[in-house]
Amino acid sequence: MDNHLYTVAQVRAIEEAACAGLPPGTLMRRAGDAAARFALELLGERRDKPVLVLAGPGNNGGDALEVAANLADSGVDATVLFQPGQREISDEAQSAHERARSGTVGFIDMLPPSGDWGLVVDGLFGIGLARPIEGDYREMVEAVNAMRCPVLALDVPSGLDADTGAVIGPGGVAVRATHTITFLGDKSGLHTLDGRDSAGHVRVEMLGVSPELLPPPSARLGTAELFAHRLAARRHNSHKGSFGDVAVLGGAHGMAGAPVLAARGALYGGAGRVFVAMLDSGPGYDSVQPELMFRTADGFDFTGRTLVIGPGMGDSAGAMRLLARALDSDSPLLVDADAINLIGASPDLLARLAGRGAPSVLTPHPLEAARLLGQSTGVIQADRLAAAREIALRTRATVILKGSGSVIAQPDGALVINPTGNAGLATAGSGDVLAGICGALLAQAWPAGEAAIGAAWIHGAAADLLVAHGIGPIGMTAGELPAAARAVLNLLVAEVS
Numbered sequence: 001m002d003n004h005l006y007t008v009a010q011v012r013a014i015e016e017a018a019c020a021g022l023p024p025g026t027l028m029r030r031a032g033d034a035a036a037r038f039a040l041e042l043l044g045e046r047r048d049k050p051v052l053v054l055a056g057p058g059n060n061g062g063d064a065l066e067v068a069a070n071l072a073d074s075g076v077d078a079t080v081l082f083q084p085g086q087r088e089i090s091d092e093a094q095s096a097h098e099r100a101r102s103g104t105v106g107f108i109d110m111l112p113p114s115g116d117w118g119l120v121v122d123g124l125f126g127i128g129l130a131r132p133i134e135g136d137y138r139e140m141v142e143a144v145n146a147m148r149c150p151v152l153a154l155d156v157p158s159g160l161d162a163d164t165g166a167v168i169g170p171g172g173v174a175v176r177a178t179h180t181i182t183f184l185g186d187k188s189g190l191h192t193l194d195g196r197d198s199a200g201h202v203r204v205e206m207l208g209v210s211p212e213l214l215p216p217p218s219a220r221l222g223t224a225e226l227f228a229h230r231l232a233a234r235r236h237n238s239h240k241g242s243f244g245d246v247a248v249l250g251g252a253h254g255m256a257g258a259p260v261l262a263a264r265g266a267l268y269g270g271a272g273r274v275f276v277a278m279l280d281s282g283p284g285y286d287s288v289q290p291e292l293m294f295r296t297a298d299g300f301d302f303t304g305r306t307l308v309i310g311p312g313m314g315d316s317a318g319a320m321r322l323l324a325r326a327l328d329s330d331s332p333l334l335v336d337a338d339a340i341n342l343i344g345a346s347p348d349l350l351a352r353l354a355g356r357g358a359p360s361v362l363t364p365h366p367l368e369a370a371r372l373l374g375q376s377t378g379v380i381q382a383d384r385l386a387a388a389r390e391i392a393l394r395t396r397a398t399v400i401l402k403g404s405g406s407v408i409a410q411p412d413g414a415l416v417i418n419p420t421g422n423a424g425l426a427t428a429g430s431g432d433v434l435a436g437i438c439g440a441l442l443a444q445a446w447p448a449g450e451a452a453i454g455a456a457w458i459h460g461a462a463a464d465l466l467v468a469h470g471i472g473p474i475g476m477t478a479g480e481l482p483a484a485a486r487a488v489l490n491l492l493v494a495e496v497s
């Protein structure tokens with residue numbers, strides 16, 4: 001399947017199974033063929049420009065040597081900088097080396113100070129990188145990252161952990177590629193944390209391996225197909241009661257903006273009616289969005305309403321009481337921001353969350369996730385998939401761990417990485433809007449898992465739509481997201497109707 005993600009251990013197992021039925025070197029040759037074709041595509045009209053191929057000490061370097069030989073066979077001026085290590089290279093890489101040497105490939109042993117390359121192919125390290133990149137290799141990576149031309153990474157951008165998306169450190173570096181062709185299965189690390197910046201556009205090349213050899217994926221990449229069956233055109237004969245009520249609970253004194261943004265997210269996400277139940281006295285209405293109904297949280301009836309709790313809620317005793325009441329309710333519940341911090345500090349609130357019967361979604365950013373697990377943010381970011389899964393297991397809730405490549409984890413351990421969105425979302429209030437959109441989907445009776453996957457996808461696609469119209473990423477504001485999310489949602493519904 002297109003959206004399956006595998007761990008490095010799984011890819012190694014796929015390789016082993018595939019190799020068993022093939023003559024030696026077959027997979028490397030296939031990788032070299034596919035990557036050379038991709039390189040030619042990227043060169044396009046600029047085939048007269050020289051291509052620099054960096055080949056490292058392992059089989060990733062072998063792939064690179066195959067690419068160089070293929071490019072030379074196609075008439076491209078290919079130059080290889082081959083940097084073997086202390087150890088002997090594999091037989092396959094040795095054959096690739098001999099092949100490249102026997103043709104018109106040029107070999108250099110250091111990078112020229114300048115070069116007008118049409119493309120750089122990064123074949124320094126793949127899934128076998130075991131420690132931070134240092135010395136000559138580091139200089140090569142830094143030189144590539146300073147170049148302006150397209151960079152095609154083979155399998156994995158050198159320096160990146162293909163499982164976690166972290167730059168392998170301490171003090172490591174990673175290639176920032178414009179494109180990555182990844183072999184024998186897509187990998188989670190290309191899509192979260194530093195993965196998106198390092199990998200660029202990812203193409204998956206299965207090297208002709210039979211689908212029967214593939215294990216169940218360890219995670220999936222989010223796609224609209226994962227929630228498309230929840231998208232339905234609205235019946236003419238419907239009314240506001242048909243699409244559920246959302247109540248945003250939060251808004252301590254001086255913090256009314258966050259719940260209002262969440263409420264707008266819920267309104268544009270299609271909820272029938274949206275309330276803002278303020279902890280402390282706040283605005284009586286939103287002059288930009290007068291459709292929102294303001295109430296005081298004290299005594300507000302939760303019955304039949306989807307609750308979004310936390311935006312701008314603070315950590316007062318009143319906030320804790322309100323949260324306990326929401327957790328004990330039968331309402332679908334989205335827990336965000338300050339409410340997550342309160343749960344992180346209180347085993348009692350955590351137990352109430354884990355014991356809920358109604359759907360629950362948690363939307364922590366890495367710092368909130370760290371508080372929940374009693375860890376540092378560094379530990380969370382070092383393995384975002386593991387952290388999201390652990391929170392989902394402990395809370396029995398669906399979790400959206402926000403950040404580049406948000407990770408959605410279900411209590412049964414299933415993982416999805418959201419592929420939409422851009423750096424414009426790194427702005428105050430964008431998380432509040434996400435919470436509101438997810439609340440709206442819950443209110444429209446989407447199960448928690450699909451609501452979380454759908455909300456993350458739509459929220460990111462809204463930001464992508466804004467960028468496509470020149471609104472961001474720089475200067476994009478959270479207040480611009482709800483209307484864009486509405487456009488995305490209606491486009492999706494039109495596509496499936």
Ligand SMILES: NC(=O)C1=CN([C@@H]2O[C@H](COP(=O)(O)OP(=O)(O)OC[C@H]3O[C@@H](n4cnc5c(N)ncnc54)[C@H](O)[C@@H]3O)[C@@H](O)[C@H]2O)[C@@H](O)CC1
Pocket residue numbers: 011012014015016027028031056057058059060061062063085087124125126127128129130131132133134137154155156183184
């Ligand atoms: N796994 C597969 O099925 C296939 C793998 N292929 C390629 O082979 C790659 C994996 O090959 P390898 O296992 O040889 O791994 P790599 O080529 O990623 O690198 C491993 C080599 O680098 C050395 N090394 C690791 N970290 C280092 C560091 N920081 N500084 C210096 N040297 C370091 C190791 O000692 C070893 O020699 C894949 O990423 C892919 O590109 C392809 O040929 C196609 C098939």
Ligand SMILES: [K+]
Pocket residue numbers: 060122123124125126153154155156157158
């Ligand atoms: K690489």
